[in-house]
Amino acid sequence: xxxxxxxxxxxxxxxxxxxxxxxxxxxxxxxxxxxxxxxxxxxxxxxxxxxxxxxxxxxxxxxxxxxxxxxxxxxxxxxxxxxxxxxxxxxxxxxxxxxxxxxxxxxxxxxxxxxxxxxxxxxxxxxxxxxxxxxxxxxxxxxxxxxxxxxxxxxxxxxxxxxxxxxxxxxxxxxxxxxxxxxxxxxxxxxxxxxxxxxxxxxxxxxxxxxxxxxxxxxxxxxxxxxxxxxxxxxxxxxxxxxxxxxxxxxxxxxxxxxxxxxxxxxxxxxxxxxxxxxxxxxxxxxxxxxxxxxxxxxxxxxxxxxxxxxxxxxxxxxxxxxxxxxxxxxxxxxxxxxxxxxxxxxxxxxxxxxxxxxxxxxxxxxxxxxxxxxxxxxxxx
Numbered sequence: 576x577x578x579x580x581x582x583x584x585x586x587x588x589x590x591x592x593x594x595x596x597x598x599x600x601x602x603x604x605x606x607x608x609x610x611x612x613x614x615x616x617x618x619x620x621x622x623x624x625x626x627x628x629x630x631x632x633x634x635x636x637x638x639x640x641x642x643x644x645x646x647x648x649x650x651x652x653x654x655x656x657x658x659x660x661x662x663x664x665x666x667x668x669x670x671x672x673x674x675x676x677x678x679x680x681x682x683x684x685x686x687x688x689x690x691x692x693x694x695x696x697x698x699x700x701x702x703x704x705x706x707x708x709x710x711x712x713x714x715x716x717x718x719x720x721x722x723x724x725x726x727x728x729x730x731x732x733x734x735x736x737x738x739x740x741x742x743x744x745x746x747x748x749x750x751x752x753x754x755x756x757x758x759x760x761x762x763x764x765x766x767x768x769x770x771x772x773x774x775x776x777x778x779x780x781x782x783x784x785x786x787x788x789x790x791x792x793x794x795x796x797x798x799x800x801x802x803x804x805x806x807x808x809x810x811x812x813x814x815x816x817x818x819x820x821x822x823x824x825x826x827x828x829x830x831x832x833x834x835x836x837x838x839x840x841x842x843x844x845x846x847x848x849x850x851x852x853x854x855x856x857x858x859x860x861x862x863x864x865x866x867x868x869x870x871x872x873x874x875x876x877x878x879x880x881x882x883x884x885x886x887x888x889x890x891x892x893x894x895x896x897x898x899x900x901x902x903x904x905x906x907x908x909x910x911x912x913x914x915x916x917x918x919x920x921x922x923x924x925x926x927x928x929x930x931x932x933x934x935x936x937x938x939x940x941x942x943x944x945x946x947x948x949x950x951x952x953x954x955x956x957x
Contacts (some may be wrong), residue, residue, distance in 0.1 A: 720893055
């Protein structure tokens, strides 16, 4: 019997499996795409990543634009996926290329049924399958609010949105018919840049076709050529997955869900928490309460409170008009940098999150302030 079975071999699941294996726990990972490259671009504020995470790019200057342009006093980073995968590989981890379908519990352990009809028994099971939440039995009661994006990778020298060593976190200044979207521009290495048209959160999600049309039109108007052989990226994921009910399976990563309800980020938090969760599981296995120990680590009381406040922030974003969204982000970037950081990070920092939200509302013009307050208090619908 295993000590730990991790369903999901993305960055979160792989980091946790490596951490438990290093503690000497008998560990296995199950994922139908195990061993395949991670195609998504994983990026984060550099100061949120654990030390030693390999980077493909780190900005020397970071900009953001809402109504006006701002310099953000933080370095932005893109993770080197291939190097991170190599760092997280461990011959002590058994890998099963299959899909976890269902978990059955008895007094002493959990048995997971795979789609190839194999069964794996473990002392504790962790669901790191992202928004699938494959083993958690979570039910969505309405259409999710989703972030969607379409990006293209082109030579850095062929565009003028960012210089070498520079990242553009978001630029809302382009006006569109319908719901707003912003430009995200970040170099992937010394020679290439990802230019992405992003819908931060919509219910239902903005279509990839609409986003691609907006991006192509933006590039054309800025004289940026497309040659037909570019690599394109498409992103779509829920921003408001329900919190799973406490149970024997421990959620982790985007399945928890760690996805920030106002930015969509989750990878940095998962990489940071993986060693601590591994320690909690190890102690819990010794004491016969691994699942409880895991849940307490993943969702301590302060983190639940912060998550609830961030969901309020998402409700505000969904309820704002297309014209008010850039005004809201103008207020956000006018707030003190340390409070911006508390809202974007600070997963367990309830006082910092409250101060940050208060500062943004205070920086907004009166009409927007009233609208934001009404949405936050549920006095008007999103």
